[in-house]
């Protein structure tokens with residue numbers, strides 16, 4: 001009967017969708033794996049940059065200590081020793097030079113500090129991204145290469161089968177089936193169990209139940225009975241029809 005054909009068609013259609021989803025998920029999971037590896041490479045680069053900045057910072061610190069000591073030394077000499085005016089002038093010039101050099105090194109220190117903070121921010125961002133990607137990947141069901149290849153191979157035949165079955169349906173039934181398929185994610189038919197629509201869980205009116213048990217066998221779309229609540233085509237398995 002028409003309704004049995006629609007039910008079978010729906011099973012095939014759902015199988016097809018599920019296989020398609022599996023392939024999409026495995027594509028997504030391999031692209032996520034690539035992204036995670038890229039993020040880790042980036043983290044490695046950033047961390048080595050951070051090490052460079054730390055080393056640079058230590059060097060600048062040493063240089064500053066050295067300069068401060070020299071300035072101090074010169075200042076002490078100026079205060080203590082009796083010296084010619086000429087010597088005093090030279091010493092003052094030296095101090096001026098040292099002070100200027102010190103200022104430059106201090107500027108370099110502050111630049112280095114800001115660059116280092118920037119790298120640290122980037123590291124934090126990359127770590128958060130890697131964590132987010134890892135969570136996304138973990139949420140995807142994993143399939144092995146063999147089953148993925150088998151699924152990919154089976155899809156064209158399945159698609160052909162679905163198409164040829166659809167083409168054999170009466171036009172009106174085909175249109176209803178296709179429209180409802182779009183509306184209900186590929187599942188336009190709802191099974192009836194215990195006088196209830198399995199999709200919307202509403203108990204069907206007596207009139208509908210009677211019609212379900214008395215479907216004609218003339219294969220027309222007029223014979224399709226729809227749930228008054230959700231609109232799906234109702235399917236009573238054969239044993240329930242008798």
Ligand SMILES: [Zn+2]
Pocket residue numbers: 190197198199200201202227228229230231232
């Ligand atoms: Zn329903």
